[in-house]
Amino acid sequence: MPESESVIRLEGISQVYVSEREASLVIEDLSLEIQKGEFVSLVGPSGCGKTTLLSIIAGLLTPTRGEVKVKGKLVGGPSSQIGYMLQQDYLFPWRTILDNALIGLELTGRLDERSRERVRELLISMGLAGTENQYPSELSGGMRQRVALVRTLATDPGILLLDEPFSALDYQTKLQLEDLVSDTLKQFGKTSVLVTHDLSEAIAVSDRVIVLDRNPGRIRREFIIPDEIRKAQPFHAREQEGFNELFQALWSELDQPGGGEKDA
């Protein structure tokens, strides 16, 4: 593939965390390319540096060694090209839903009548009509995470980093939200990186699943998801032929000795 196609490019990333007691190697010499519009999932045992990797791509953390390029440019700090969704919604309890969704625009100095209107429409299209002036505590967990999605999309980033955004939700809500997020991101042609513990979620939503090793984190194996699973909505992807085989293959990859124990 031509280089110009890769939106995210990690080259020889190593990350060392230093504390008073020791220096520990979290990620070692990791290289990765992600194409425009691709949906990539990172799975692996805890301690494999998944969240660290996301922070590095987001520019929240400067890697100890190696470089990160986004759209060919070296990442030096957070940019409005990248949206980040956390494990929980982390909506500010003292702001209304609309004000929460507008925070990104406020911070990047792009808040005006037009962008405000666009966020309003986005809220409505996510099934959040009528919640604008409510406070986060009045909404259910699934609705709050949808607001968080709107907040992330409001600044119109080309790349979305998703750090287990469905892990705190109940199973039914999680399935619904997977479909919504997957549809929305495909519709807007976003490039996405998802960190998850849930293997079936990783297969259902992604184009490519990357299994990471731990201590130190590095790429162990990549799985390309076949077209028929990839193109189906996440909920239906789970019923596609080949899904179970893929799940088994991923499972045994993670289960192998040397790959560290799994945590569900």
Next chain:
Amino acid sequence: MNQTNPKQEKRDEWMGQLHRNHIQQVARWRHQVLAVQLSMLVCMFLLWEVAGRLRWIDVLLFSYPSKIFAQIGKDIASGELWVHVGVTVGETAVGFLLGTLVGTLLAVLIWWSPFLSKVLDPYMVVFNSMPKVALGPIFIVMFGAGFTAIVMTTLSITVIITTLVVYNSFNEVDPNYIKVIRTFGGERSEIFTKVVLPASFPAIVSTLKVNVGMAWVGVIVGEFLVAKQGLGYLIIYGFQVFNFTLVLSSLLIIAAVATAMYQLVVYAERKMLAGRR
């Protein structure tokens, strides 16, 4: 809609009855508490009055209620009381508002600079541990025997504890909220104004409540030391001329005014935090 279902009607009636019973019980409970509270107060004053009039206690030292109320009445009539109350309330209000403000600003400063926070840490610990009223004489020498010295005594009591409480609440803000701001490229100043300050606002407001009590301590002690006016002065003056009716009447007024002020702060707190959940 208006069709009455006999079964449902019966159920509604039954549940309505349960609800009414509950309301009645709660009201009765509240009345009982109030009745006991009031009778305790009345009994105490009655016993005090009787003990004083029958000379069971030394009237010179302990006075008795009717004498105390007569004293208060006299002071009100002469208008003298309002001067003293005004001075003390003024000093207390300035002391606790300024104490909260300065304490909060200091907390902002050390939040901003972790280095400064580390540097100042031992000084704050020492200053917080020592009995601040002991600094009273120093303040009198520095600021003269008057309003400023009294307010400074109050500040010495309120500022550091406010700083510690508010700084602590700054640090307890969930780092993930800060991460939200950082992912949008927010600066440290934005992290402060958009997350840390609003998240800590309840803690700041609640220090007002603590400080109003502390400020009374500072002001009364300050007045003991220097004042020529104020309720603290009345107590010391009454003590010096051995007029314990004056001492006790001042105490009674302090209790009333301090309570009123505290309730005002509680009310203001509720107003300021309204709309937050």
